[in-house]
Amino acid sequence: MRTxxxxxxxxxxxxVAALAAGALASxxxxxxxxxxxxxxxxxxxxxxxxxxxxxVTWTNEDDAPHTVASSAKLFxxxxxxxxxxxxxxxxxxxxxxxxxxxHPQMTxxxxxxxxxxxxxxx
Amino acid sequence: MGFDKPANPNAIGTLEEALSKxxxxxxxxxxxxxxGDITHLSKPSEFDDADRIISQARLDVHYVPGExxxxxxxxxxxxxxxxxxxxxxxxxxxxxNGVHFIGLxxxxxxKAGGLGNLGNEQLEWLENDLKGRATSTPIVVFxxxxxxxxxxxxxxxxxxxxxALDYLKRFGSVTVLNGHIHQIMQKVEGNVTFHTAMSTAxxxxxxxTAPSPGPLKVADDKLRSVLGITDVTxxxxxxxxxxxxxxLQR
Numbered sequence: 001m002r003t004x005x006x007x008x009x010x011x012x013x014x015x016v017a018a019l020a021a022g023a024l025a026s027x028x029x030x031x032x033x034x035x036x037x038x039x040x041x042x043x044x045x046x047x048x049x050x051x052x053x054x055x056v057t058w059t060n061e062d063d064a065p066h067t068v069a070s071s072a073k074l075f076x077x078x079x080x081x082x083x084x085x086x087x088x089x090x091x092x093x094x095x096x097x098x099x100x101x102x103h104p105q106m107t108x109x110x111x112x113x114x115x116x117x118x119x120x121x122x
Numbered sequence: 123m124g125f126d127k128p129a130n131p132n133a134i135g136t137l138e139e140a141l142s143k144x145x146x147x148x149x150x151x152x153x154x155x156x157x158g159d160i161t162h163l164s165k166p167s168e169f170d171d172a173d174r175i176i177s178q179a180r181l182d183v184h185y186v187p188g189e190x191x192x193x194x195x196x197x198x199x200x201x202x203x204x205x206x207x208x209x210x211x212x213x214x215x216x217x218x219n220g221v222h223f224i225g226l227x228x229x230x231x232x233k234a235g236g237l238g239n240l241g242n243e244q245l246e247w248l249e250n251d252l253k254g255r256a257t258s259t260p261i262v263v264f265x266x267x268x269x270x271x272x273x274x275x276x277x278x279x280x281x282x283x284x285x286a287l288d289y290l291k292r293f294g295s296v297t298v299l300n301g302h303i304h305q306i307m308q309k310v311e312g313n314v315t316f317h318t319a320m321s322t323a324x325x326x327x328x329x330x331t332a333p334s335p336g337p338l339k340v341a342d343d344k345l346r347s348v349l350g351i352t353d354v355t356x357x358x359x360x361x362x363x364x365x366x367x368x369x370l371q372r
Contacts, residue, residue, distance in 0.1 A: 041276070041334035063127040063337050065163055065190070071234045079163055079193040082127070099234035102189045103335075105277040107235050 043108035124162030129324035129337035157301030158188030158266030189229040226265035238267030238280035273329035346371035
């Protein structure tokens, strides 16, 4: 239940972030939250790049249960039934590999980009 | 137990039908083997429902877990119910009617990008379990995920099964039974015969025929023709076990 509530809050935050997106982009620094769908035994998109402080929310839209498990055991969701969500906030720049511990052929990565110089290229 | 998606909203009903089918067999089986995925989400209520229905057979049941039965980190829910007298995450062996039966666990500690996994501790146990047994002893091995390469892209393979099969190859008759893929496939390799079985809950697509191995929705009046039980008969003096796959409806 807790993860579901967390997920709801993230969706609300996302909506607010989307409204303010133009202003945020010019300021560069703040992280917007990110979403990954789980469907057809795959993480979509399988690879995402985010800024430090980003909360990533996975939503299982498949008929089968799945988990989100860090390969380095930094985070692991409970088994997510259809409609369940799991969120994790990434703070340190690195590439985080994860997989579904039930169907380990399902893999993905979250790359947290260095905060310094954010916006310099855009 | 616990599956209620469109592919079969009434998995309780079809398990009950499977038990009726078992109870109606002309020859009463010596015991039942369950190759795992007793539950959908390892919930106590799902295990309770399964136990209540399966016990209607009034037969000993030998289980191994599927990945859906070990969703709690320490595999406590499964082992508390079915783990008595087993090693590790629940592997064991026993003898019946001169046949040596081995239940293996290949659904715990799965690695990213990987397949089913037995692990070193279990493989060492298996090597010792087989040591000193006459090669004329018929062997039946059962585990959840196939011990042969059915379709690695969907994870339908056990990555260290080759070592297990290496220990088994000196025996004259080896039968390997698996679940997991919810459809019937067979393969013969030397003295080893591999069989998978139908599910009692929902079918899955044939390898590569769908974007994913997820539950396959078939027409309502076809569902019972792709669910069922497997009847294994030990025929002394013959090389292989005779296996008859029995759908709930033909």
